[in-house]
Each structure stands twice: as C-alpha cells, then as structure tokens.
Amino acid sequence: MYVCLCKAVTDSEIREAVEDGAVHVEHLAARSGLGTGCGRCQELAQQLIDEHLAADLSFAAA
Numbered sequence: 901m902y903v904c905l906c907k908a909v910t911d912s913e914i915r916e917a918v919e920d921g922a923v924h925v926e927h928l929a930a931r932s933g934l935g936t937g938c939g940r941c942q943e944l945a946q947q948l949i950d951e952h953l954a955a956d957l958s959f960a961a962a
C-alpha cells in the first residue's frame with residue numbers, strides 16, 4: 901500500500917528502510933523523499949517504523 905502518495909513510497913519500502921537501519925521518518929525522507937511533499941504521510945510512516953522496530957525487538961527477544 902502507498903503510504904506517501906506524493907513520492908510513491910509503499911509500506912514495503914518503509915520496512916526495507918527499517919531493516920537497513922532507518923529509525924525516524926527523516927531517514928525515509930533522505931532515502932526516498934517520503935514526507936517531503938505535503939507532509940501528511942509523516943505520522944503514519946513513523947507509526948509503521950515504530951511498529952516494525954517493535955516487531956523486530958520482540959522477535960529478537962524470543
């Protein structure tokens with residue numbers, strides 16, 4: 901699904917970015933331009949980053 905319509909960034913690309921070390925929406929901006937248009941996607945993108953990081957941590961702790 902597209903998270904950032906302005907820059908055509910998907911949730912899959914966000915997950916890949918997190919796996920490459922992104923922890924903040926600004927990292928996505930630098931990588932893909934996400935959030936550099938209207939900015940309305942930033943909150944959802946950060947939420948997806950946080951969820952993916954939390955899932956990774958719970959997996960690592962298991």
Ligand code: FES
Pocket residue numbers: 903904905906907934935936937938939940941942
């Ligand atoms: S939807 Fe991402 S900058 Fe507009």
